[in-house]
Amino acid sequence: MIGEMDGAMLPVVSINERENEESPTDGRKRRKLDWEEARVCLAREPDKITGRYAATMGGPDKAGELFADCVIRVGGGLATKLHCLGDGATWIVTQAKKWLLQMVVLFLIDFYHLSEYLAKAGQAIAPECNVKWLKIQQERMKSNKVDEVLDELARSGHATDDKDDPVRKCQRYIENRLDYFDYASALRVGLPIGTGEAESANRWLLQKRLKLPGAWWKTQNLEKMLALRSLRANGDWESYWAEVRQAAA
Numbered sequence: 039m040i041g042e043m044d045g046a047m048l049p050v051v052s053i054n055e056r057e058n059e060e061s062p063t064d065g066r067k068r069r070k071l072d073w074e075e076a077r078v079c080l081a082r083e084p085d086k087i088t089g090r091y092a093a094t095m096g097g098p099d100k101a102g103e104l105f106a107d108c109v110i111r112v113g114g115g116l117a118t119k120l121h122c123l124g125d126g127a128t129w130i131v132t133q134a135k136k137w138l139l140q141m142v143v144l145f146l147i148d149f150y151h152l153s154e155y156l157a158k159a160g161q162a163i164a165p166e167c168n169v170k171w172l173k174i175q176q177e178r179m180k181s182n183k184v185d186e187v188l189d190e191l192a193r194s195g196h197a198t199d200d201k202d203d204p205v206r207k208c209q210r211y212i213e214n215r216l217d218y219f220d221y222a223s224a225l226r227v228g229l230p231i232g233t234g235e236a237e238s239a240n241r242w243l244l245q246k247r248l249k250l251p252g253a254w255w256k257t258q259n260l261e262k263m264l265a266l267r268s269l270r271a272n273g274d275w276e277s278y279w280a281e282v283r284q285a286a287a
Contacts, residue, residue, distance in 0.1 A: 039114050040089070040229065041081040041122045042236035043105055043130045046244050047073040048095075051254035071254055076264060077101035078239050081108040084121075084229065091239060091271045093264040095257055102133025109138060116140050121224065123233045125151040126215055147218045148233040152179065155211045156187075158204035163194045180231075182222040188212060243267050 054068040062068055079101060082089025090112045092104035109120060119142045124130035126147050134143050156175050160168035178186050191209045200206065212219070221231050248255065248263060255263070269278055 039081060039118050039120045040084055041109055041120050042233050043079040043124050044233055044236035044240055045075045045077050046240040048076045048248050049254045050074045050257050076244055079105040079108055080235055081112050091268050093268050095261045098129035098133050102137045106137035121229050123148055145218050146224060147215055149231040155208040159208035162204050180221045184219050243271055
């Protein structure tokens with residue numbers, strides 16, 4: 039089974055309470071605009087084109103619950119091996135293991151997210167040939183030669199205490215996730231090494247409808263819209279409303 043999780047920021051609005059009689063009575067003048075993270079997840083069988091989607095504003099724990107539900111609904115069971123991908127955010131790994139504790143979960147860092155860190159490090163280490171440098175490190179990572187990449191970063195000469203130094207950031211990113219770079223095994227059996235499906239879902243399932251120009255949402259309304267968008271994505275739209283009509287009859 040293939041599973042992915044990712045996050046995307048959506049526009050939210052809240053109306054502050056009137057503090058005193060001098061506060062505007064018009065709620066529009068007391069509104070506060072902000073951004074909150076929505077989380078999207080999907081699961082599918084390797085030989086299928088589409089899978090099961092879910093999205094929520096409810097935080098990591100709710101996203102993990104929905105992810106487990108997606109896995110189960112597409113046939114996941116105790117004997118299932120779950121090939122799970124994410125960008126390295128701690129909540130993704132934690133939730134996948136928490137909710138699918140009895141399942142074999144093989145987690146892999148999104149290769150293209152890793153490549154962004156490598157690319158920035160390459161610009162600092164070899165600015166005149168950073169493209170070539172990047173390709174060498176990418177091939178090493180695909181062959182599970184993680185130690186060689188770390189050695190390359192360590193001997194780059196960028197010995198600095200600056201936590202924002204791109205070389206040191208790349209080094210930390212890899213060192214903190216050493217268990218999640220088995221690209222060679224995934225490529226050998228034709229499994230994906232990138233979270234393109236989840237990132238695509240961010241665009242067509244979430245942002246296409248919920249990030250329209252000038253659109254701002256109350257968080258509770260966003261949660262309902264995400265449920266409806268997921269319902270349609272999963273092909274359950276007609277059956278759901280049929281059940282609603284039957285229940286109301």
